[in-house]
Amino acid sequence: xxxxxxxxxxxxxxxxxxxxxxxxxxxxxxxxxxxxxxxxxxxxxxxxxxxxxxxxxxxxxxxxxxxxxxxxxxxxxxxxxxxxxxxxxxxxxxxxxxxxxxxxxxxxxxxxxxxxxxxxxxxxxxxxxxxxxxxxxxxxxxxxxxxxxxxxxxxxxxxxxxxxxxxxxxxxxxx
Amino acid sequence: xxxxxxxxxxxxxxxxxxxxxxxxxxxxxxxxxxxxxxxxxxxxxxxxxxxxxxxxxxxxxxxxxxxxxxxxxxxxxxxxxxxxxxxxxxxxxxxxxxxxxxxxxxxxxxxxxxxxxxxxxxxxxxxxxxxxxxxxxxxxxxxxxxxxxxxxxxxxxxxxxxxxxxxxxxxxxxxxxxxxxxxxxxxxxxxxxxxxxxxxxxxxxxxxxxxxxxxxxxxxxxxxxxxxxxxxxxxxxxxxxxxxxxxxxxxxxxxxxxxxxxxxxxxxxxxxxxxxxxxxxxxxxxxxxxxxxxxxxxxxxxxxxxxxxxxxxxxxxxxxxxxxxxxxxxxxxxxxxxxxxxxxxxxxxxxxxxxxxxxxxxxxxxxxxxxxxxxxxxxxxxxxxxxxxxxxxxxxxxxxxxxxxxxxxxxxxxxxxxxxxxxxxxxxxxxxxxxxxxxxxxxxxxxxxxxxxxxxxxxxxxxxxxxxxxxxxxxxxxxxxxxxxxxxxxxxxxxxxxxxxxxxxxxxxx
Numbered sequence: 001x002x003x004x005x006x007x008x009x010x011x012x013x014x015x016x017x018x019x020x021x022x023x024x025x026x027x028x029x030x031x032x033x034x035x036x037x038x039x040x041x042x043x044x045x046x047x048x049x050x051x052x053x054x055x056x057x058x059x060x061x062x063x064x065x066x067x068x069x070x071x072x073x074x075x076x077x078x079x080x081x082x083x084x085x086x087x088x089x090x091x092x093x094x095x096x097x098x099x100x101x102x103x104x105x106x107x108x109x110x111x112x113x114x115x116x117x118x119x120x121x122x123x124x125x126x127x128x129x130x131x132x133x134x135x136x137x138x139x140x141x142x143x144x145x146x147x148x149x150x151x152x153x154x155x156x157x158x159x160x161x162x163x164x165x166x167x168x169x170x171x172x173x174x175x
Numbered sequence: 176x177x178x179x180x181x182x183x184x185x186x187x188x189x190x191x192x193x194x195x196x197x198x199x200x201x202x203x204x205x206x207x208x209x210x211x212x213x214x215x216x217x218x219x220x221x222x223x224x225x226x227x228x229x230x231x232x233x234x235x236x237x238x239x240x241x242x243x244x245x246x247x248x249x250x251x252x253x254x255x256x257x258x259x260x261x262x263x264x265x266x267x268x269x270x271x272x273x274x275x276x277x278x279x280x281x282x283x284x285x286x287x288x289x290x291x292x293x294x295x296x297x298x299x300x301x302x303x304x305x306x307x308x309x310x311x312x313x314x315x316x317x318x319x320x321x322x323x324x325x326x327x328x329x330x331x332x333x334x335x336x337x338x339x340x341x342x343x344x345x346x347x348x349x350x351x352x353x354x355x356x357x358x359x360x361x362x363x364x365x366x367x368x369x370x371x372x373x374x375x376x377x378x379x380x381x382x383x384x385x386x387x388x389x390x391x392x393x394x395x396x397x398x399x400x401x402x403x404x405x406x407x408x409x410x411x412x413x414x415x416x417x418x419x420x421x422x423x424x425x426x427x428x429x430x431x432x433x434x435x436x437x438x439x440x441x442x443x444x445x446x447x448x449x450x451x452x453x454x455x456x457x458x459x460x461x462x463x464x465x466x467x468x469x470x471x472x473x474x475x476x477x478x479x480x481x482x483x484x485x486x487x488x489x490x491x492x493x494x495x496x497x498x499x500x501x502x503x504x505x506x507x508x509x510x511x512x513x514x515x516x517x518x519x520x521x522x523x524x525x526x527x528x529x530x531x532x533x534x535x536x537x538x539x540x541x542x543x544x545x546x547x548x549x550x551x552x553x554x555x556x557x558x559x560x561x562x563x564x565x566x567x568x569x570x571x572x573x574x575x576x577x578x579x580x581x582x583x584x585x586x587x588x589x590x591x592x593x594x595x596x597x598x599x600x601x602x603x604x605x606x607x608x609x610x611x612x613x614x615x616x617x618x619x620x621x622x623x624x625x626x627x628x629x630x631x632x633x634x635x636x637x638x639x640x641x642x643x644x645x646x647x648x649x650x651x652x653x654x655x656x657x658x659x660x661x662x663x664x665x666x667x668x669x670x671x672x673x674x675x676x677x678x679x680x681x682x683x684x685x
Contacts, residue, residue: 061342
């Protein structure tokens with residue numbers, strides 16, 4: 001399999017799809033009919049046109065090599081690594097965001113840290129319990145207590161943490 | 176009596192404890208971060224940017240700037256001790272640094288590295304201090320057509336020079352511009368590309384995009400690579416000969432010409448947008464070997480090789496900032512990040528910055544000089560200890576923490592959950608860009624410059640009734656257009672020659 005040609009073809013198609021998505025809503029951009037010269041839509045059209053041209057160039061360059069290699073587009077081992085590790089970690093991130101919306105910061109952070117450590121081959125009670133506990137607490141103290149980030153209330157479980165953050169801020173003399 | 180600007184800068188730096196504290200803290204963080212393999216200066220700066228929201232302007236800029244400077248040196252520590260470069264530009268340092276460690280001369284190698292780094296960095300910083308304001312004076316005379324041409328030149332050079340494919344570089348740049356157009360048009364305030372989502376009306380925030388592309392994408396790459404503790408992280412016992420544990424005066428005199436030459440290469444290449452420290456380092460190394468009286472020693476453990484790489488590497492540091500401050504064009508990833516921090520603190524990078532925020536800019540330069548002095552002291556006496564400390568931290572623990580940090584860092588700017596989603600999406604986009612060999616630095620630089628480029632172009636069109644022909648009336652604009660086109664043509668020829676050489680190379684013997 002010619003990996004370069006394969007990558008060029010796939011990436012060219014993906015860029016064309018993104019370009020198409022943006023082009024489909026370009027007509028929604030309001031243009032003042034009395035506006036002389038370059039309007040809000042001219043620069044985007046220029047960029048989209050160039051993107052189309054370059055991605056077609058990329059696809060066109062890859063076709064001969066792909067044809068010679070019998071149109072092979074993927075290797076099972078490569079795909080399995082992405083599906084086994086990369087996509088799950090992205091999904092973990094998505095679930096982490098959803099859980100933070102529902103349960104605020106500390107508990108989802110503890111859980112997400114445990115899962116991330118497991119995905120990076122960490123094992124043992126110390127690494128999978130103690131370290132996430134210290135991490136969740138540490139991040140909360142640094143960002144929410146000391147730097148004063150506002151924690152939105154959870155949609156499922158909302159709780160106040162001022163009893164925890166205010167003494168820390170007072171100790172460090174932060175207003 | 177008129178005060179010398181850099182003296183004013185030192186006055187501003189030392190006017191309160193905060194700028195000095197954050198400059199020193201940034202130096203230490205940079206050395207440590209640069210010493211962790213896989214954690215680039217761009218990644219650590221991206222993670223630190225949210226913390227700078229709570230600092231005053233000079234402290235924020237000094238913090239980021241000193242991290243980038245000291246990380247350039249920090250990358251040489253694992254390169255020399257463990258044959259694993261901490262940063263991409265340290266990959267040339269390991270060619271001679273690690274063989275020296277195997278001979279028990281790791282202290283000599285590290286001290287050579289830090290001294291060469293400090294000399295290269297100081298020269299580059301002085302050029303920045305005394306040269307940038309001079310260039311900026313002339314740049315102030317440029318109007319929208321000249322700026323439009325400068326932006327075109329920057330986009331074209333960065334697209335064509337970074338990476339192995341001009342088409343992919345151009346696509347990366349154009350995608351950066353496209354995503355930057357999401358939100359309100361800065362001239363007419365019309366909404367563009369919000370796809371019906373209210374959250375996109377203010378556009379994509381710089382910090383989540385940055386964190387996703389630079390940091391989260393690297394976490395995804397590492398989880399796919401099944402990162403494990405690789406290689407031997409024990410350090411060879413030092414030689415018992417005291418001369419092997421220090422850089423002697425005769426040795427220093429012998430490598431001074433190499434340091435001077437490499438500093439020159441690093442400064443010139445560093446000032447060119449898009450080229451980068453890695454190119455500077457390898458150019459300096461090959462030139463040092465060519466000019467050496469003993470070229471056969473290169474690759475087997477010669478301090479000349481270490482000195483050449485480190486002097487060039489750190490000489491790019493100050494030079495990288497020259498295009499940013501004189502033209503408003505970040506020519507490197509670090510410069511792009513610095514311009515982002517400037518924007519967050521209400522400073523628009525460009526030649527006018529010396530008039531609007533002169534003392535702050537010179538305070539930043541003063542912080543740079545303080546950083547050099549600090550990492551010289553820390554590196555000279557503490558590099559081996561730093562190496563031992565880094566060896567104790569397994570990479571399997573580092574990346575999960577980086578993963579979690581990305582989320583809270585993305586939240587810190589606007590404190591909206593949608594920024595977390597943007598960060599995660601761009602993390603996957605950045606992963607894809609790395610897998611398909613697209614350029615993330617080109618994307619980010621274009622993302623930052625897009626608004627300015629569009630404004631310059633539209634203002635140019637409004638200036639003249641002749642439309643695009645206005646550029647033909649401006650010789651400086653024409654020169655920049657020509658420079659951009661020439662760069663692309665030269666790069667295409669270079670790539671064609673490289674492809675032809677690969678085709679004509681004899682097949683390896685069985």
